[in-house]
Amino acid sequence: MTSEKLARRLFDEAFSRPREPRSPEYRRGVLDALRYRCGLTETLRLPEAFGTGTAAADAWFAGIEEGHARWREYIQST
Numbered sequence: 001m002t003s004e005k006l007a008r009r010l011f012d013e014a015f016s017r018p019r020e021p022r023s024p025e026y027r028r029g030v031l032d033a034l035r036y037r038c039g040l041t042e043t044l045r046l047p048e049a050f051g052t053g054t055a056a057a058d059a060w061f062a063g064i065e066e067g068h069a070r071w072r073e074y075i076q077s078t
Helices: 003-016 025-037 055-077
Strands: none
Touching: 003 025, 003 055, 025 055
16 A cells, blocks of 8 residues: 555544544644655645644644544554
8 A cells, every 4th residue: 555545544534433523724734644654745844824823723733633643543553
């Protein structure tokens, strides 16, 4: 399985079960963190569209945290 497919699979699994709705910024943070963990990016940088100190940036950072947690769960299960 390619790294992108793994990142996308873990992302899809995170949002395929019933849960509280999440913003697009949050969801992007989850996927960005998973892509980072899969080696698809070298750094995690706040997207230019999300200004520092904004609600969008806060949501993205919260999504990053979930993405890292999802990755740790995946590693522990393999």
